[in-house]
Amino acid sequence: MLGLMRLVVIGGSAAGMSAAARARRLDASLDIVVLERGAHVSWAACGLPYYLSGRVKTLEELIMHTPAYFERERNIRVRTGAEVVAIQPQRRQLALRGHEYLAYDKLVIATGGRPQRRLAGADAPGVFTLHSPEEARSIRDFIEQHRVRRAAVIGAGYIGVEVADALAERGLSVTLWEAGPDVLGRNDPELTRRLVEHLSRQGVEVRLNAPVKSIPLDISAELIILATGVMPNVELAAEAGIELGRTGAIRVNERMQTNLAGVFAAGDCAETFHLITGAPVYLPLGTTANKMGRVAGANAAGARERFQGVVGTMIVALRSLTVAVTGFSAAQARKQGFDAAAVRIVAQDRSQYLGSHPLEVELVADRRSGRLLGGAVIGQCGVAGRINVIASALTVNMPLEQFAQLDLAYAPPVAPVWDPLLVAAHELRKELS
Amino acid sequence: MLGLMRLVVIGGSAAGMSAAARARRLDASLDIVVLERGAHVSWAACGLPYYLSGRVKTLEELIMHTPAYFERERNIRVRTGAEVVAIQPQRRQLALRGHEYLAYDKLVIATGGRPQRRLAGADAPGVFTLHSPEEARSIRDFIEQHRVRRAAVIGAGYIGVEVADALAERGLSVTLWEAGPDVLGRNDPELTRRLVEHLSRQGVEVRLNAPVKSIPLDISAELIILATGVMPNVELAAEAGIELGRTGAIRVNERMQTNLAGVFAAGDCAETFHLITGAPVYLPLGTTANKMGRVAGANAAGARERFQGVVGTMIVALRSLTVAVTGFSAAQARKQGFDAAAVRIVAQDRSQYLGSHPLEVELVADRRSGRLLGGAVIGQCGVAGRINVIASALTVNMPLEQFAQLDLAYAPPVAPVWDPLLVAAHELRKELS
Numbered sequence: 001m002l003g004l005m006r007l008v009v010i011g012g013s014a015a016g017m018s019a020a021a022r023a024r025r026l027d028a029s030l031d032i033v034v035l036e037r038g039a040h041v042s043w044a045a046c047g048l049p050y051y052l053s054g055r056v057k058t059l060e061e062l063i064m065h066t067p068a069y070f071e072r073e074r075n076i077r078v079r080t081g082a083e084v085v086a087i088q089p090q091r092r093q094l095a096l097r098g099h100e101y102l103a104y105d106k107l108v109i110a111t112g113g114r115p116q117r118r119l120a121g122a123d124a125p126g127v128f129t130l131h132s133p134e135e136a137r138s139i140r141d142f143i144e145q146h147r148v149r150r151a152a153v154i155g156a157g158y159i160g161v162e163v164a165d166a167l168a169e170r171g172l173s174v175t176l177w178e179a180g181p182d183v184l185g186r187n188d189p190e191l192t193r194r195l196v197e198h199l200s201r202q203g204v205e206v207r208l209n210a211p212v213k214s215i216p217l218d219i220s221a222e223l224i225i226l227a228t229g230v231m232p233n234v235e236l237a238a239e240a241g242i243e244l245g246r247t248g249a250i251r252v253n254e255r256m257q258t259n260l261a262g263v264f265a266a267g268d269c270a271e272t273f274h275l276i277t278g279a280p281v282y283l284p285l286g287t288t289a290n291k292m293g294r295v296a297g298a299n300a301a302g303a304r305e306r307f308q309g310v311v312g313t314m315i316v317a318l319r320s321l322t323v324a325v326t327g328f329s330a331a332q333a334r335k336q337g338f339d340a341a342a343v344r345i346v347a348q349d350r351s352q353y354l355g356s357h358p359l360e361v362e363l364v365a366d367r368r369s370g371r372l373l374g375g376a377v378i379g380q381c382g383v384a385g386r387i388n389v390i391a392s393a394l395t396v397n398m399p400l401e402q403f404a405q406l407d408l409a410y411a412p413p414v415a416p417v418w419d420p421l422l423v424a425a426h427e428l429r430k431e432l433s
Numbered sequence: 434m435l436g437l438m439r440l441v442v443i444g445g446s447a448a449g450m451s452a453a454a455r456a457r458r459l460d461a462s463l464d465i466v467v468l469e470r471g472a473h474v475s476w477a478a479c480g481l482p483y484y485l486s487g488r489v490k491t492l493e494e495l496i497m498h499t500p501a502y503f504e505r506e507r508n509i510r511v512r513t514g515a516e517v518v519a520i521q522p523q524r525r526q527l528a529l530r531g532h533e534y535l536a537y538d539k540l541v542i543a544t545g546g547r548p549q550r551r552l553a554g555a556d557a558p559g560v561f562t563l564h565s566p567e568e569a570r571s572i573r574d575f576i577e578q579h580r581v582r583r584a585a586v587i588g589a590g591y592i593g594v595e596v597a598d599a600l601a602e603r604g605l606s607v608t609l610w611e612a613g614p615d616v617l618g619r620n621d622p623e624l625t626r627r628l629v630e631h632l633s634r635q636g637v638e639v640r641l642n643a644p645v646k647s648i649p650l651d652i653s654a655e656l657i658i659l660a661t662g663v664m665p666n667v668e669l670a671a672e673a674g675i676e677l678g679r680t681g682a683i684r685v686n687e688r689m690q691t692n693l694a695g696v697f698a699a700g701d702c703a704e705t706f707h708l709i710t711g712a713p714v715y716l717p718l719g720t721t722a723n724k725m726g727r728v729a730g731a732n733a734a735g736a737r738e739r740f741q742g743v744v745g746t747m748i749v750a751l752r753s754l755t756v757a758v759t760g761f762s763a764a765q766a767r768k769q770g771f772d773a774a775a776v777r778i779v780a781q782d783r784s785q786y787l788g789s790h791p792l793e794v795e796l797v798a799d800r801r802s803g804r805l806l807g808g809a810v811i812g813q814c815g816v817a818g819r820i821n822v823i824a825s826a827l828t829v830n831m832p833l834e835q836f837a838q839l840d841l842a843y844a845p846p847v848a849p850v851w852d853p854l855l856v857a858a859h860e861l862r863k864e865l866s
Binding site: 043047050056061062107216262275284286287290291308310313314315316326353354382384385386387388389391396398402405406408409410411413414415417 | 723844
């Protein structure tokens with residue numbers, strides 16, 4: 001084919017821009033167009049809580065690259081304010097608002113997700129979600145204009161916890177409401193206990209088992225942030241006959257292909273799969289979106305790449321406490337049918353004579369196979385690195401016995417001679433034997 | 434057998450005490466005796482540089498447990514000042530200095546290593562090695578009594594580098610002499626360049642390709658620390674007919690068994706093997722000694738455990754720079770017969786809008802198999818965790834492609850959305866393709 005092939009990407013955040021950039025790197029001749037409904041592309045969604053807290057001064061700091069940058073440096077056309085109203089796969093074209101049509105040869109759907117707003121009263125003034133730079137700006141403006149002192153955050157997932165901590169850092173009195181018994185949705189009572197304890201010390205009151213169904217009937221606060229989860233933006237895809245999975249997100253294979261030839265999906269609008277169970281899961285996270293986008297872009301450009309899936313790694317970095325999880329908690333593992341054993345230890349994060357901090361490690365393994373199934377790390381320092389070691393082990397179905405002898409780094413200022421990961425692994429081996 | 438079985442351990446540092454403690458945990462009835470030539474057991478050898486720098490005030494802080502603790506809490510008899518002069522395997526007994534004999538049923542040899550002192554003039558006053566608490570005390574006393582201002586450290590392995598940094602932190606003017614072209618013995622010019630640059634800024638002058646053969650002819654300084662490597666204490670074992678390996682250390686199998694039935698060896702006196710090549714190596718490190726000791730103790734107590742070997746992880750935490758390595762550098766990998774490709778990238782250790790620091794990552798992979806072979810991480814924060822992820826990958830022969838998609842933790846305060854490890858892996862994939 002001699003005509004210029006055109007790749008169109010719907011959505012200009014993590015997955016979409018990763019797809020476009022990767023396709024460009026593999027094929028210099030491709031005509032690449034990104035259509036973004038909003039005003040910005042390539043902004044750091046995970047940085048928004050730090051804008052609320054004040055640690056990030058301006059929203060501009062969170063914008064990684066402008067449309068002009070992609071145009072100039074990557075030869076990628078970016079159209080902001082461009083809303084796709086229909087995908088017409090038979091004609092291989094998109095209908096845009098304003099009676100415009102855009103033909104494509106390959107399509108990457110990266111329409112992202114949106115916060116759930118299922119509460120009565122959710123549209124009242126003073127009630128916000130935090131999903132875009134515009135919303136973050138509105139919240140900060142609202143706080144300043146109304147001199148807000150008391151805020152409520154609804155939903156104790158990782159965004160809710162980060163936002164509650166950020167507002168408390170700003171000096172607000174914050175209540176965090178959670179419908180279930182659990183923080184971070186891990187079904188992990190000990191992790192919940194630790195986080196509730198920490199948040200209380202930081203001035204965040206946590207109310208568990210407290211479903212909020214209506215605003216302001218159930219709660220009162222000057223400012224309310226809804227953080228009750230993200231749902232995938234799948235309407236465009238579904239209307240075009242693109243299959244959704246059981247999770248409700250767009251079903252893709254490991255090449256990020258949908259059921260329609262030449263149409264890929266990636267990021268918060270799509271499913272991924274869990275490396276431990278092989279099952280489809282919906283885990284909308286920035287890292288995953290970037291990886292999926294990269295694979296979608298490569299395959300849309302004619303390469304053959306696959307995305308290996310996720311193990312569910314997540315980290316929440318609060319003031320003076322970082323909490324990270326990966327794989328399954330004991331309760332989650334049992335729900336998946338594993339005969340799970342778990343231990344939790346508290347050790348020091350480095351040699352005590354150099355001023356160590358306590359570090360908690362939880363490890364979960366399967367009694368039958370002896371393989372690791374998950375873990376959690378809680379502490380002030382060295383949390384990310386340690387959860388990443390567990391995540392790496394989960395990726396390869398590492399047996400606990402092998403994990404317990406990993407050749408981990410030791411120097412008194414950064415780790416004790418028996419790393420807490422190894423201490424936990426030895427304890428868990430006792431449980432399994 | 435109804436009589437009490439006796440396990441004797443020769444040597445009371447990391448490997449020896451780990452062996453004794455592990456054997457006790459597995460067998461409450463065993464008679465366990467540890468014979469230590471020196472005055473202390475269970476002290477933190479790796480903490481000695483921090484005593485020199487002054488960050489650790491007293492040597493007592495480095496002593497983890499006293500003989501009385503082991504006696505009381507673990508029912509392990511510890512005899513300090515007890516020197517074994519011969520192992521008599523036919524009689525299953527040890528000859529001790531002072532015409533005493535001690536019978537054993539099982540024996541763990543954990544005689545450790547000692548610093549090489551092959552230079553002419555090495556016995557002159559003001560020339561020290563740093564291997565025991567007593568030596569550390571002598572050095573600090575010498576510095577104070579003679580108001581030392583200029584010091585020389587000979588040997589730029591990890592101990593030499595740490596000691597040079599520690600003495601500079603103390604305010605001394607330090608020169609670090611190295612016979613070869615290389616710091617840390619990795620045959621890695623870029624790593625060497627970075628470390629030399631950093632040490633210079635910290636007031637340590639580094640002289641490479643500068644073999645010192647004689648003191649004080651070749652160099653002059655008020656204080657000289659020899660850090661030219663550690664050699665295994667194998668004389669006792671060799672005289673008893675215990676086989677040594679090609680490395681010169683005691684040959685053991687993965688159960689830490691020597692060629693004599695019932696006789697185990699562990700720690701700095703023994704060989705281990707490299708997980709990447711399967712070949713025996715001599716890598717005397719505290720972590721490895723502890724792990725080997727643990728396995729030796731378990732097997733001496735009748736369990737069946739194996740030590741899986743090492744990948745050569747090492748970390749040096751200097752003031753404001755931490756350097757870590759694992760596996761092979763590109764040059765080392767080529768020497769092992771691999772068709773090695775390598776990349777080195779500089780990325781940010783977290784999201785830039787939260788005040789990131791640069792982090793360097795080097796990765797080495799085999800062109801033929803696509804598997805990872807080694808890596809290095811240099812930076813201020815998050816170095817240990819990242820080298821541990823590489824070490825974990827090396828342990829399972831992880832293909833680079835799998836490594837490049839690891840589900841690593843992301844939160845703006847602790848890591849960027851594309852972790853530097855993944856950025857390096859993607860770069861290296863380009864090299865391999």
